Amino acid sequence: MTIRVDDPSAPHVADLLAHHLTELRGHMAAFAFALDATGLSQPDVTFWTAWRGEELVGFVALKRHADGSGELKSMRATSAAGNTGVGRALLAHVLAEGRRLGLNRIDLETGTAALHAPAVSLYRSAGFVDRGPFAEYRPSPHNRFLTLPL
Numbered sequence: 001m002t003i004r005v006d007d008p009s010a011p012h013v014a015d016l017l018a019h020h021l022t023e024l025r026g027h028m029a030a031f032a033f034a035l036d037a038t039g040l041s042q043p044d045v046t047f048w049t050a051w052r053g054e055e056l057v058g059f060v061a062l063k064r065h066a067d068g069s070g071e072l073k074s075m076r077a078t079s080a081a082g083n084t085g086v087g088r089a090l091l092a093h094v095l096a097e098g099r100r101l102g103l104n105r106i107d108l109e110t111g112t113a114a115l116h117a118p119a120v121s122l123y124r125s126a127g128f129v130d131r132g133p134f135a136e137y138r139p140s141p142h143n144r145f146l147t148l149p150l
Contacts, residue, residue, distance in 0.1 A: 001057065001086065003093045006049040008040035012056055013049060016078060040074065048093060050077075050086055060090040062097055062106075065135060070098045072108040075119070087122050095126065099150050107134050107147045120144065 008017060017037060040047045040061050050058040058077035062070050072094055077086035098106050108123065110116045128146040133139055 001089055002051045003048050003089065004051070006047055006059070008047045008059075008061070009037040013037070013059065016056060016059065016076060017074075045073065046097070048090070050090055055080075057084075058086040058090055060094055062094050064101070064103070068102075068104045069134075070094075070101070070103040070106045071135065072106055087119070088126075091122060091126055095148070095150070103150055105147050105149045107131065107145065109133075109137055110144050110146070112142055112144050116144070120146075123148075 006013065014037075017040075039045070042063075044065075045061050045063045047061045048059060049056055050060075056078065057080070058075070060075040061073040063073050064070055072091075075087065075090055075094075077084075077090070095106060106128075108128070110119055110123070123146050126148065128148045131145050131147040133143075133145055134147075137143065137145065
């Protein structure tokens, strides 16, 4: 698998990103904070895609905050790549990049619905623990907040 910096508005990303946003917004409505291509293109965000040969198998983004922390944003593997280690590889990549950048921790926001259970299990297996809301987030029964000190 190859993970590379990419353009979230590129045509090869469009379908997977649209599916990601539609699924989250369909389940969480006003409590879904996933970024669209414009949000993922901001200067404080780095976006990567994961590839197996010529096949796109996932993406992830890291948003850098002024307090020296990072936020994992919009991690997604394709349906075909489910349970093949893509999510674990993307997470490991973001954590390594956070350490390389000298970030003090990586935070994330995810949902509390069953849909998010596999991701939460992956995050916990990497050492993430619960925390309160951060940045612009507010408490909600629909959102879960996790952190990992680097």
